[in-house]
Structures are given as C-alpha cells and as structure tokens.
Amino acid sequence: MNPRLLALLLLFLPAAWASAAIAPTHPRLLLTPDGVTALRQNLGRAPLFDAALAEAKAQVDRALAAPLEVPVPRDAAGYTHERHKQNYTEMQLAGLLYQVTRDAKYARFVRDLLERYAQLYPTLGAHPAGRGQAPGRLFWQTLNEAVWLVHVSQAYDCIYDTLSPDERARYETALLRPMARFLSEERMQEFDRIHNHGTWAATAVGMIGYALGDEELVQKALLGSKRDGQAGYFRQMDELFSPDGYYCEGPYYARYALMPFILFAQVIENNDPGQQVFARRQQILRQAVYATLQQTSPQGAFLPFNDSLKDKDIRSDEVVLAVDVVYSRYGRDPRLLSIAQRQGSVFLGGPGLEVAQALAANPTPPAFPFASVEFKDGPDGRAGGVGLLRATPAADAALVLMKYSAFGMEHGHYDKLAVMYYDQGREIIPDYGAARFLNVDQKFGGRYLPENNSFAKQTIAHNTVTVDERSNYGGSFKTAEEAHAERVFFSAQDPAFQVMSALDRTAYPGVLMHRTVALVRDAKLPQPVVVDVFRLRASAAHRYDLPYYYAGQFLETNVALTPHVTSRPVLGAKHGYQHLWVAAEGQATGPVRFTWMNQQRYYTLTMAADATARVALVQVGANDPSFNLRNENAVLLRQDGRGDHVFAAVLEPHGHWDGVRERTYGGRPTIQEVRVLAASAEGTAVRITGPGGLEWTLLIAAAETVAGAHRLTVGGETFSWEGAVALRKR
C-alpha cells in the first residue's frame, strides 16, 4: 500500500481505536469509553462479531447458572488447572459483556470471583505440581499465572467503576498487587528473560499496572524489573523477532508469543500513544504476524518444526486477535480478511468489529499471498533462517521448508538443515513436531513427554543427516544455543526453478554440511519435483544417516530388503536411535528407488547410491513403555566410513489413484536415475535422468565459492555457471 494512503487511512481511524491521552477513566486497557460506545452502536451489523459475542454470552451465561468454583490448586492438567483457566476466561468475557450490555449480573460475576480469589490467593504457597525453575501458585508454572493476570486485569478494568473503594482495596491488596509482585520480584529471573514467558509476565504486570494507574509497574513491564531497558516488553520486541518478523522459537510459539505482544501493544497505544508501539522497529508487529501466517500449512497448521503440536492452527484465539489488530492498525489489508474468514471468528473488541464489518461488506476478499519466502533469524537477521518454497499459492500445491536457523531456545530441536514437505494439502515428508498431548492429563499431566527429549528433539527424528549416531552439538543445549546455521542462497524468482541453499559448520565439529533444495517444474513431469542435494565434507571418516520420514503406504523399492518379521532390532542406543525399530534392511546396488502412496497420489524418492550404501526401513516406537510416540515410518540411507559424501535425491509426486471410481494411472515414476557426477572444491554436479530426453544437471557452487563464475569438468563435459546454483536441462 502507498505509504501516503496508509497515513491518510490511519488519520481516519475511528477515535476509539486510535490513541487517547492517558485517561483516569475505566475501561482503559483494551477497551476505552469511546470504543465501547462504538461496539454498542454497531451491534447487529457485523455477523461475525455478533456471533462471537453471542458465543461469549452463551458461555458466560452458563457460568452464571453454575456454582462458582475456585478450587485449591492441585494438578497440572486436571480439574483444578482447567477450572482456573475457565475462570479467567469467563471473568475476562464477563467484564467485556458488562461493558457491552451494561447488565450488572456480569459485573457481579467478576466481583464474586475476585472475592473468592482474594480469599484464596494469600493462603497459597508453591503449587503442589510445580516443576522446573518457575513454579507458580495458582498454576504449576508461573507462565499460566501471568496468563491468568492478563485476563483478570481486563475483567477488573471493565468492572472497576462498579466496585466500591473497599472492594477495590481488598482485591488490589490481597490479590492483584501481590500477584504483580510475585511475577516481577519473586520470579524476577523469569520476568526479565528474553523469552515468551518474559513477554507474558511483562504484559501481565503492565496491564495490571495500567489498570491500577501504577506507573512503577508499567515501567517495569516496559523496561524490565530494573527499569533500565535491559529487559521488559520493548527489549523482548527488539530481541525475539528478526527484522523479517521471524520469531526465534518458530511459528508454533510465535502464535503463543503474539498474544501478549499484540494485547499489550493495544494497551500501550490506548494509554501511552507517544510510545508509538505499532511503529517500533519498522512495524515489527505487523511483520511478525505476516511471517507467522506464511509459516502455516495449507490446512492452517503451523509448520511443525521445533516443539509444535499439529492440532494448533490459525483458528486459535491468539491468531484471531493478531490478525484483527494488524488489520486495524496497519492499513486494513483486505487479504487478511481471507484469513479471518477461515478463522470464522473475530476478536471481541474494536479491531474484531472492524474485521467483521469489512467482511460483511466484502464477503469475497482477495486471498492471503501465500508464497515462497525466506525468513532470516536473529535480532539482526544474521543467524540463518528458514526457507519455504511453494509451487503455487494454491492450498494443495507442493510446499517444502528447510530450517537453517538458530536453535530456538528451550523448544528448539537438534535439526539443522532439516526439511519437511507437503502436497495435496497434507504432510507427505512430515516433521514429527513435539511429543506432547496438550491438556491430556493421562499423558504426563499434559506436559512435554519424556520422549520429547529422548526422541522428538533428536536429530534422527528429523529429515536431515545425523553424524556418527549423535545429535547436533552432541545434544548440548548450551552449545546449540550459541550457534546457528548459515543461509547461502534463496531464490524464488523462476517458478520453474525455485531453490534454497544453506550450510552448517557448527552442529558437528569438523563436518561441513551443505544442503540445497530445489522445487523444479518441467513440461515432462505433471507435478513439480523436489531435488535435494546434501553435501558433507570432513577430513575424518564418519557414519552419515539420512532418514526421510514418509506419510502413507509403502509400495515398493528396488533394494532387496531383509524384513525383520518375527522380531525387530532397535536401530541404536541413544540420541533417539533407541526409539527406532528396524523393520527391514538391505544393501543398495545402485540408485535407490522408494515408492509410497498417500491418498490420491504416488510418491517416489529416487536417491543416488552405490553398493556402499545401506538402506533401512525404520518405525518410531521402540523403547516407548507408555506408548507416547506415534508409529511413523522412515526410509533411512546410511553411508559408513566417509569423510566427503553427497546424498542426492529427487522426490517425485506422480500419478493419480481414485478408490471410489477405481481409476489409477502413473503409478510408476518418470525420473529413472539420480547420480552425483562430481563433488569438488569448486562445486557439486548432480545428474537427473528420465525417458524422453529428460536430463537435468544441478550445479551447486561449493560453500566457500558461492559468488562469481564457476567451472566444473566431469568426464569430458565442462559446466560453467554464475553464482550459487544453476540447473541445466538438455
């Protein structure tokens, strides 16, 4: 959008959503008196908003009809945990409903619960199920306590005017200030962490600070416990996102972090517009929301690298809030409306009303621009990144992601240069994600499972190379956090040859890993294929293992495999290997072909190999006494005793299978062979062949010599190219 037009639009934002001077009035957090008037005046005019309000009303009205319950905390995912979550949600909604309807019953409900919490809270010590460094009081971890206060401060703000001075004094003294003190002083380390937990804590303390008109709490929230800018909300904003808006933990936790970032930005803007929080860092909040949306699957799930649960998607409350606020604050991009439409819900506040009104006026908004895109990692954008190639913006088009970012904090995985691949709108080469059943009490209280550490985080759980059966950095979190991979090249200019290339020198000392992944279209092939070249360079000999996890039904391979049919060995002893059954194994005799089917399509991996390569079919699930893992399958290529080695493969989707109509075609792949022609100091050459004169040569400059002209001679043929990567088709 034209920046002048944008400025103009911002000028005409309804006064309620634009800023106002710090008001002594309530509500003053997410709602303002003018904003409430606007909401009330527009009821019945924006169906999505009305529906969200009706849903909230139904939920709170059910709560009003039921007895209040404020149980003594006991569990981490059972009844008491869920009940306190339910209470804060219902209090926040009741506060909002009070403002919108002026029905005193909603204010009374919030007051009654505040009363009960004010009685309970002073009696609490450490939570009985508390774990880790930051146990809470009401909840097993401080994090949930901050989330509780983020909600309850809104409820308190909404009904503030209905309370007597005595009531206010009682709730503030027994509950709200002690909780702010607990978060910012007793849990100061957590509060000052540059981490989503810190963002939540700062937001909680800042919101209750604004609600109480307590400037000291606000300053702590904005600038850290020492009020010196070394921590706090602004520092979080500066450090946790890259200049592209990439969030350091990846998209699944970006979703979670966006909630406090966006909520508190709204509150700051309403109370302290001089901070210009939405303009900060070249509109980093806007960038962050667009980047998070880009990192979603065709189904709307967050691309599941690092600790990620695949059940979460863009319909989650956090993303609904983020999309609505970004729509409202940054020039009303109509393409965001298509996301709101898929969400089927809006945020209950001014921005949600705006989105609902816009959708009512424009029920067929333009599509969100899903595209091939690279995000750099690190506050300065110099810590690698993630690359994402999409064949087309269509939901069922191929999508391939490579991860070459920094580690990603506690939720990071040891998965340097891992890839994942989607097609037909589904995972085809999946990333396992996290081993956790969120909120399922029977599964370790809903927390991360032991197998998350012992398997899901380990290198062998990912579609990348494990060296010598050890995870990246030997599995050392401290080492991993200090390192990152490096981007080499990313180009999505040519729809027939999109390519990304990255390397890592840190995960395995003495081993240089350089992976190049291209999405190639060709008139000889009905679908775009992925070309994957993984070069390893080391002076010592190593064992290199490269698994491709595949979703679907294995059909055939040209390798003579010995299946383990009456007892299955385990692949190894540690670093995740102990969780892999060996279902079959064998020796390659030349290029390996491996075909499976996933619903309506066939997929073949054709992999360069010779008689020194071993092949195994492995299945997740060994050493899993509580059946916490999903039994996913992989084909694993193993190269032993090598210093330098190149894994090169083509992943080819082909054919069609229709079980209803009993029709099929194209069950065998077109690509016949993948061969490594050369791997020298100048670069790598990979030859891909098939019938009808299909002959491609992928040329990749060695990592040290990316820029400039390159020349490679192989068996009488000389190839010349400019830059990092080139594809020659005969």
Place this chain on the structure above:
Amino acid sequence: MNPRLLALLLLFLPAAWASAAIAPTHPRLLLTPDGVTALRQNLGRAPLFDAALAEAKAQVDRALAAPLEVPVPRDAAGYTHERHKQNYTEMQLAGLLYQVTRDAKYARFVRDLLERYAQLYPTLGAHPAGRGQAPGRLFWQTLNEAVWLVHVSQAYDCIYDTLSPDERARYETALLRPMARFLSEERMQEFDRIHNHGTWAATAVGMIGYALGDEELVQKALLGSKRDGQAGYFRQMDELFSPDGYYCEGPYYARYALMPFILFAQVIENNDPGQQVFARRQQILRQAVYATLQQTSPQGAFLPFNDSLKDKDIRSDEVVLAVDVVYSRYGRDPRLLSIAQRQGSVFLGGPGLEVAQALAANPTPPAFPFASVEFKDGPDGRAGGVGLLRATPAADAALVLMKYSAFGMEHGHYDKLAVMYYDQGREIIPDYGAARFLNVDQKFGGRYLPENNSFAKQTIAHNTVTVDERSNYGGSFKTAEEAHAERVFFSAQDPAFQVMSALDRTAYPGVLMHRTVALVRDAKLPQPVVVDVFRLRASAAHRYDLPYYYAGQFLETNVALTPHVTSRPVLGAKHGYQHLWVAAEGQATGPVRFTWMNQQRYYTLTMAADATARVALVQVGANDPSFNLRNENAVLLRQDGRGDHVFAAVLEPHGHWDGVRERTYGGRPTIQEVRVLAASAEGTAVRITGPGGLEWTLLIAAAETVAGAHRLTVGGETFSWEGAVALRKR
C-alpha cells in the same frame, strides 16, 4: 407409500422410462428413441445431469484427441488392464454422447475401437496374467471381460444405426458373438454360478443378446446356460438377496453386484416389460438398494465386514446408478435425493435426468432415514443376519454393528459375532476390512494380498472371540459356507435401550457363543454407551481371546503392563496370530479399564475381569515381509482354561478435547466397574456401576430360554424379566 398412490405415480411415468414392446429399433438397451428425445429436450434444465454430461464429454473429447490404443493384454493392474477399462468406459460414454448430440465423431470413435478390438480379439488366447478358475482373454479374470461387454454392448447399441451391414457383421462375428460364447459356454461354470460374477456374466450376455436381437442369448442370460432357470439372472435375484434385501456378500460387494442387477433390469424392462422385473420378489431390487444404503458409515463408506475396501463409498458409479433407478422406478422417494446430493452426480440416462430435475426443484430434500435396523441373511431370511444400532440418525452419532450372518461366499470372513463401532462420524472400534490395494500394481497387481487370507479373514483380526487360537471352522471355507449364526433378538424400539443378541453353535464345535450388544442412553452420561456381553459355554476347557481393535491414541489402563520395548514377541504361529506383535502384556487384578482418545473425544472400555485374566496390547504387522498390513492396535483379553466364561464390557465415549482452543474436560470415564453377577442355565446378569447412584443390571436369558418369564437369584437379589433381554436401572 400408499400402494395405490404408487400405482398412480407409475402410471404417469414418462413413457420413455416406462416399458415399451420389444423394438426392432436402436437404441434399445438403456436408452430408447423416446428416452433420447427426452434427454435432448431437457438439456440445460437439470444442473447435476448437465454437469455429469459435461464431464463425460470432456473425458471422451480428450480420448478423441489422443491416439487409439488397444494393447495386447499383459498385466492384471498395470497399463494394459487400465487401458482396456478406459476404452470400455469411453466407448460406452461416446455411444451415449452420440445419441444425445448426434455428432458423428462419437459414433466414429466407437466404430474405430470396435474395428481394433475385432482385429485383436480373435488373436487372443488365455490372458498371460490370468489366475484362478476363470482367467479371461482381454483381462486376467473373466469377470472384467463381462464388465467390458456390459459397457461395449451399450456402445454398440447406441451407434448401431450408423454402421454398415458389413461393419455390423464384422464386429458381431469377430468380437461380440465370440465373447458372448466365451462367457456363456467356455466359462459356463462361472456363468452359471450363483454369485456376482455370474450376475455380471449373465448381464453381459443378456445385453448383447438384446442388442443383437438374439433371443437365445437373452434366454441364457435370464435362465442360465441350460435355459432351465437353474441359473441366470432371475435365479441370481432370488438367491443372492434375503427377503430384507440383504446381499449375501455384505454391503461392499452388494454395491458391485447392484450394477449388473440394476442395469439389466432396466434393459429387460425396456425390451420385455412382461417380465415385471422391478416387481419381482416383492420389489427385491428396491429393498436391496435401501439395505445397502443403510449399511454405510456416516462418511458414506460401506460398513467394512467381509472383504471390503474402505475407500469405496456411496459416490461410486454403481450406487449412483442404483439410487437413480430406484428413485425413478419405485415412486420417487424424495429421501433418496439427499443421497444423490451427497453423491454429487447422476447416472447418464433417464433416471439420472429425473433425479437431477427433482433436485433442481427441491434442493433441500428430506434426509435418508438412517436408522437402527436388522437385516436377515439367506434367501429365506433364516441364515442369521446383521444388526445395526444407531444412537440417532445424525452423522456423528454412535453406530454399532454385529455380524451374525452366513459366511458370505469367497469374500466372507471368519468373524462370527464380530462388532464394529463408529462415533463422531469415524471408526472407533474398526473392522480391518480387506487386505488389498485395489488397482495398485505394486501391491500384488492390485489383487487381494496374501495377508488377506493369512490375517484379514482370520477370526483374531476381528472384534470377536477366537477359541484356542484357531479361526472359526478351523479356517475351512467349505464348512463355513454350510453354516450360519442365529439371531436371538433385535429391538430398537426404546431409544434409551436398543439391543441385539445373537448366537453361534457352528464356528467352534462344542462351544456355544452368545453375544448381546446394547446401546444405552442415560441422563447420568453425556453420550450413549455400548454394553457388550459375550457369553461362552463349553464342557471342555478352552483359551478364549477377545480383542478390541481401537482407533486413536492409547492413554492409560489400570493394568500393570510389561511393555516389550527392545524386542517384540509375536502373539502366535497361525490363524492370524502370526501377524500380531505383542507390544505389552500383563495380568488383570480386577475390572480392566482402558482409555484412548480419538480426535475430539475420549473412549474407555471398562471390562469385567479378575486375576485370572491376561491383557495384551497387540499391533498388526508381524510376519509381513512386504509391509502389506496397516499397523492397527488392539487391547486383547485372554481367559485360559475355561469352559464357561462371560466377557462383559462397557464402551463409554466421554469428555471433549479441543486442541485449537486448548480446552478439555471429562477425560476420565463415569462407569467405574462392570461385573458379571451370574451366568447360569437361566441367564446372565451383568452389573454396571458408577458415581451418583448409577447402577444398571443387564439381564440376558440363556440362549435356550429366550421366550417367556425368567428369574435369576444372585446373592440375595432376585431378578425377574420377560423375554430375551432386560435392563434394570436403580
């Protein structure tokens, strides 16, 4: 519907779809001259018909633009197989398009292919990939050859008038008559079988007979190769369906058999209305279609007992045809339109036009009456049956099926008294169905896999009791075919207590098996539960194994299990046991509780047991060298050294889990205990208890004493009831 009203409606059927005297004109099979006129006059008026026609036109126009290919037959699921299928489909459609459009190019296309086939066919011997008793020539099995002729006879009929006498003579002499002779003479045994293969062959021969005006072929088709009524179409119709319309092979093959039954009925009615084929056996064709529709899952798949592929559903061409013809021939039941709507397509002929017109006029037809229903098996309805209980007609409601039919011919499974259960619209206690990847050449040429016999058909693959690790009838097909289970009782009158009860004395000599399955609603439970009581009576001691296969993620059990984490034993040596890995095993100490989750809901099996019961978690996949099996899971209860024994369980759906919104509740079951109070000559009493005074007693009369009054005294309590089953709630 009122029969007089029906008669009236039939009177006013458009003349084209009602019968006409045998016409010397063409077309005369599925189309008639008047019918074609009606189709042409109504183009552009019925969107679903127009869409189906446009799709056919697009398909045939693509074929017209491509070179003709009539390859020498070679494979069973590869290129030549698929190509001949494609040819017959395109020929049939081109014939139809010629009639509708009068564009000569369509007639030429059919003629050119007839010419090629007339050259090829005389050169063919036995098919090189032919297997079994009835190899074909063009195809590996005679069956496909019959299907070819069913299609091509339609094509020939449609373009008959465009051919010169020479051309007709050539095609009839070289191709059509030899093929009819091959089917009815060389493959006489197959032709005269009371079996869907026989139905297809009779239909093929009868259709070409009508097309050529060859009364002898027609008589063979209707009355068998000897024209004596001992075989042929009418005998098939009398023997293959029960009076309820249940098809002896089950719903998956009912779908397949309905195609020739319905097609040929249309042809007979058009040419020989005096046969009154649609009225035959109290409108058995109507009954058969309604029965098949009832036996579908909420997703529209056929309930997968016997050899069934779960990819098939009501959208398949056969069911589209059947629904449209039944709609047209039997009083235009508007509830069939809701099925047509889900199919999204109509048959390209008069009945399809009628359905499309009706849907255009009535786009919100009433729902098909999915209900609890019992179907009896056997031509006289005395060979057991299947019972199907639905909690409500809603698609996401619980559905439980018990199978107590006859064996079901070659595609039958050794699964007497097996159950399957659906909820949330999905399989929760699944039946494995068939082990086959239809049309997937890499998987054994797309044929039934060896594991279909070695696992999928075996008793242990089903949710029923296996005695002494041997399948029903010791796995003897011949013995199985001569026997059947018996219905005891079926009642769906009381929505709070729907119940079915069946027994079998044949599968295991000396062992009486009696299973009673109820769907119970209760105000104390949010969802209906399944109560399952499986009583075994024998004088000798046996090993009784009862697995429940479950779909979803195991969460917890109260049994102390020893997991096999570094190597897994196999459960047994034969009868399917060799395909089950033992993932964990243990000893019960009292009632067994087993909880898993499936997407948004939790499920718990609470099973009566004491310290003599063993429990194992098993997984399908051992001894599967080609990875042909799906790795499904079961919890297995084993009772050793017993003559009399009662397995009693409650399957309880509970709670809710929402991963997007991070909400959950009800993760633990309400039912606390299931206990067998008594099992005597008078009957069985099972007690089910839970909190809040939940105490049910299920009373089941012994198999010998179903009728009349019963009385049972247990520990001072005396229960009296009338009839087969009663439920007492405290």
